[in-house]
Amino acid sequence: MNEGRRNFIIKSALTAGLASVGLPLSGESPKEKTVSVGPNPWLELSEEAYLKNAATISKLAGGKPVMAVLKNNGYGLGDVEVAQILNKSEHIAGMAFVKEKRALAVRKGGVTKPILLMGDFDESLGKELAESEITLSVCSADSFKKIKRLAKQTSKTVNVALYVDTGLGRMGIPYDQAQGLAEKVAATRGLNLAHTFSTLTTPKDYATEQIQKFNELVKTLESKGISVGQKHLAPSYSMLDLPNSFQDMVRPGILVHGSYPLAKMSIAEQFPLFPTYRMKAQVIRIEKLRKGESIGFSRFYKLEKDEWIATLPVGWADGYNSGAEEGAFVLVNDQLYRVVNVNASHTNLLIGDKKTVDIGDTATLIGPDRPEITPEGFGKLVGGHNYLQINYKESLPKLVHEKF
Numbered sequence: 059m060n061e062g063r064r065n066f067i068i069k070s071a072l073t074a075g076l077a078s079v080g081l082p083l084s085g086e087s088p089k090e091k092t093v094s095v096g097p098n099p100w101l102e103l104s105e106e107a108y109l110k111n112a113a114t115i116s117k118l119a120g121g122k123p124v125m126a127v128l129k130n131n132g133y134g135l136g137d138v139e140v141a142q143i144l145n146k147s148e149h150i151a152g153m154a155f156v157k158e159k160r161a162l163a164v165r166k167g168g169v170t171k172p173i174l175l176m177g178d179f180d181e182s183l184g185k186e187l188a189e190s191e192i193t194l195s196v197c198s199a200d201s202f203k204k205i206k207r208l209a210k211q212t213s214k215t216v217n218v219a220l221y222v223d224t225g226l227g228r229m230g231i232p233y234d235q236a237q238g239l240a241e242k243v244a245a246t247r248g249l250n251l252a253h254t255f256s257t258l259t260t261p262k263d264y265a266t267e268q269i270q271k272f273n274e275l276v277k278t279l280e281s282k283g284i285s286v287g288q289k290h291l292a293p294s295y296s297m298l299d300l301p302n303s304f305q306d307m308v309r310p311g312i313l314v315h316g317s318y319p320l321a322k323m324s325i326a327e328q329f330p331l332f333p334t335y336r337m338k339a340q341v342i343r344i345e346k347l348r349k350g351e352s353i354g355f356s357r358f359y360k361l362e363k364d365e366w367i368a369t370l371p372v373g374w375a376d377g378y379n380s381g382a383e384e385g386a387f388v389l390v391n392d393q394l395y396r397v398v399n400v401n402a403s404h405t406n407l408l409i410g411d412k413k414t415v416d417i418g419d420t421a422t423l424i425g426p427d428r429p430e431i432t433p434e435g436f437g438k439l440v441g442g443h444n445y446l447q448i449n450y451k452e453s454l455p456k457l458v459h460e461k462f
């Protein structure tokens with residue numbers, strides 16, 4: 059490892075406060091690098107994978123820029139950490155969040171690209187949001203009133219986004235009120251309409267109607283001399299399904315982290331994306347259990363012969379999916395081992411007749427290393443979807459690598 063990279067990793071580790079929990083400082087030769095056996099699972103992120111994915115996603119969208127959705131703590135992987143990486147990509151036009159406090163935390167984390175808040179905000183944070191140059195969504199009549207009051211309180215131009223509900227039925231201004239609110243926004247001093255956006259559903263016919271409705275609204279507003287700003291509609295699924303959904307930019311979430319919204323998509327061959335993270339933990343116990351004994355509260359796995367069983371200090375309370383005990387694998391020392399038990403804070407692996415792992419060995423629960431443990435491969439094995447990482451606990455330490 060060259061000095062620059064080592065320093066970088068150590069610096070990241072210190073920044074994230076990892077040194078104090080005794081984690082190995084890199085992914086290589088865990089036995090040599092392990093400082094001590096730590097009771098905490100952790101996440102490792104690859105800058106290279108994120109930056110390559112950003113370029114591929116833009117290519118997939120015909121060269122359009124990407125507004126990366128990093129809601130839900132960056133899909134469980136650390137919104138500040140992921141945003142800091144994406145801030146370096148020329149293909150990323152901005153980043154979108156749902157909670158105002160997370161948008162502020164990301165700005166404080168040094169992210170300089172445009173930030174869009176797609177959800178509502180607490181009025182007491184309005185001034186800080188405007189001063190942090192966070193674009194605020196007009197997503198209801200009430201949010202517009204707040205934004206209007208804010209414009210009077212600050213000398214800064216407040217960037218706003220018009221969030222129109224064209225049929226998702228979940229968020230945004232009902233379609234028939236959108237024109238009226240857009241006119242009010244345009245007529246309010248101190249506001250700049252920077253974006254007009256909506257969210258497409260998955261059924262193709264319905265999404266096509268949504269696009270038509272959106273285009274009609276834009277045409278009407280433009281005919282009244284209102285500049286609508288940047289237009290966007292497409293989450294990951296629509297990007298892959300409907301090329302006419304691209305507009306001025308695309309707005310994917312899950313693709314950014316290297317997973318397709320559905321497990322099997324043929325387009326994946328033309329536009330390969332890379333898993334961007336590893337979830338890891340160290341083996342904290344390895345014991346030979348006897349025939350007839352069982353593991354865990356539910357005694358889900360009963361031993362039919364004497365076998366070595368390893369314990370990892372990670373469980374469903376950390377966000378690891380409990381369905382893993384139905385057939386997932388974990389990689390230790392280049393070998394896959396079956397998961398036979400997942401409790402709130404522990405996971406057990408069946409090692410077998412021989413003791414091939416040791417206390418302190420690093421286990422990769424999710425990562426790019428084998429098809430069985432990629433986010434998509436894991437999702438398939440546990441009968442889940444490709445968004446499972448969203449459940450990862452915010453408290454999991456994050457280690458940023460230049461590359462894996």
Ligand SMILES: *Cc1c(COP(=O)(O)O)cnc(C)c1O
Binds near residue numbers: 293
């Ligand atoms: C979550 C979300 C997205 C991204 O969805 P993916 O399926 O992860 O691509 C895009 N737009 C809005 C408004 C969202 O809430």
